[in-house]
Amino acid sequence: MPKLTDPAPAPDAPLLDASGAAVSLLGSGIKRQIRVPEAARPPEFDAQYDADTLWYDAVRQGEDVLLFCPKLWDLARLLKRGEITADGAPVQLRTIRYHRRHDVARLAVPRSAHGLRIEAEGWSASCPISPDQRDLFAGLNASLHISRDNAPEWIVDWARWHKARHGLQAMVVIDNGSTAYTPAELLAALAPVGLTRAAVLSLPQPYGPVRAKQGGGGAKFLQPAALNIVRARFLGRARAVLNADIDELVWSTTGSVFDAAVASRLGMVSFAGRWTCPPGQAQPPLRHADHVCYMDHRPCPTKYCIVPEGPLRWLSWDVHRPERFPLGRFTRREDIGYFHCRGVTTNWKSYNRLKARDVTPDPHLEQMLAETLG
Template identity: 30%
Template sequence: MAIDLAHSDPTIVDSTAVTLDAAKPLRRIPLGPELARPQSFEARFDHSAVFYDVFRDHTGRHVYMIGPMALNLTPLIDALVITGHPSGVTVRPKIHHGVQAEILRVTLPRTDSRLSFVLDGQSFDIAIQPNQSAALRGDRVIFTINKDNALEWIADWARFYVAEHGASAAVIYDNGSTSYSLDQLRATLAGVEGLAKFLVIPWPYPFGSMDDVFTGHKFGGHWAMFAQPPKFTQFFRKYAMGARSILNVDIDELVFSPFRKSVFKAIERAPFGLLRFNRVWVLNSRDETGPPRHQHYVIRKKGVAARDRGKKWGLAPGRAFLASWRAQPWTHQVKGWFNLSGSSGEFYGYHFIGISHSWYWDRTAPVAFDPKLHVRDRLMTTTFADVFGTARDR
């Protein structure tokens, strides 16, 4: 049975959120606030969170304050003055307006366990969470954010990475699943054979929404995604600095190697501790009936038409000395990390259209197999046969 890291220390998943007072007028305002949007957009928009977590870095010298894109709150963030307690030391933070996230670093005495500041007349006195990197020291870790993905999918996802790549730990940020309890999610991970440890982190913040009205931002309609981008930096700095290697893969993503190599070993051998590789779409087409599973899907488009525009990445956190303090892992890249090696051709992230309860678009429409356009991927059938015991020829 895999060990639940929160069993012996429940505080390991604690975070210090900073939210605006609902009784006061200050709010985060959407881009193009004058534009009419559906109620679903407003319901998913994060109007109030300033920071999702405040915690010590792994050295103990600094405190990170991580939050979603500030938008109209940016001038207030830029003017922040932080006081540490009990020392009383007052400092201005270093501030990085990152990729859909705010990253602040404050240098405070190691003995300070709280900090305070004033934001537009609202006073905050909050706890500084401890760094938790020791819990994953030496591990090869897969991590993701999840909401209501089928427990069978989650078990298959973890089982695949254990069997095929040698993952030893899994970390799941749960973004408010209602189809099952967190205890059921923990029990699912505990039952994955070969997995040594796991951690389920509650992440209750609004995920955000696609914006079909204001698309003038550099991220187009994706600008209003809040919960996911800050999570990458929070995980990297708070939990992962002692890990041997980490891999960002969603429940609908499995990494395959034509040479059947371990992606973790490749990350650890990468010249600068950063490995990037392309993704391939796996079509929602299968012969099986009943509840879908990853191993049912082995059909993709032929050639370059199968390519997904997004890339995947993995890091060896021990090489962070090559990176800026503002280095930011993000969905498809890592900003501020020295890397000259480009993308690897030895790994591909297969992105399963049929394995998702998407936050914002319907992926359930089936696709009929067309031999002129599609191919049954032999690498997938061979790998699935070894991992899940499915037929090699389908």
């Protein structure tokens, strides 16, 4: 179970290093079932599947605590039939909300409680309760990202671009077990950017396997759960939140993407991306500013910027859109998009994004990148 670093700084401290209050089933003999057909499992599926995490984080919300879990499936019985206590006193399980790739349990827990304990089927585990720190980010233009060993200079360049072009004020990076640097080192790298707030939330649990090309089913539980942990713990009172990856630079011809989300009727804008890449002679390591060519390729999936307390506050966040969101055509913008920088990658999906491409140099793209990133 990860060690919890006390993330409660002085009210004006801009940098936070925090861990999730996780509970693991490792060693209990209890495992999460697999619902992906064997035909859809790549060779590395078993090694990458998260069979052991019961919940990633336990987050304070008023008189309740929210448990953010991978898909519970058969493990829901542990929460329904097991004994859960807070500082030794029994607590009530209010609800379990079942989402597409994660689940959220709500417990009635007194505000004075500091820790949880669960006992079920001869097994027990404990964890602290993560504090509600939404007030630290209230009213700010914020972004959130999941990252593992992405170069700090990539993350810094991403922050510089969006601060200069969109008025980014706060940033939360979900660190999924990086080994190249510590959360404190990443925060130190971000400090010169001049953000009002920055946080690194450590969630080292398995990201989940990429499904095989043939057959249905997937088991990437961590990212959608992590997005909603950050929403509940840090960004639920932000002015607007941009959900985009570190290799995606958002552009707009009509001003800030955050302003566009706030001004929109539904409190959200969505937009597609376009692949960009460096000239053919460029060699890694690469930066965003090297991506001065367009690729002839189909549009990249949409990303979005949303007002957490806006009209869509009842929807769970997911990677490319809020979950079960039927009104995408009403939020789609053509005057906003993103440059998907093909060489800004650790190749974690095991393919070379720079090979075999048709590229078109674009002087305007090169000028924009040079003006902002130098």
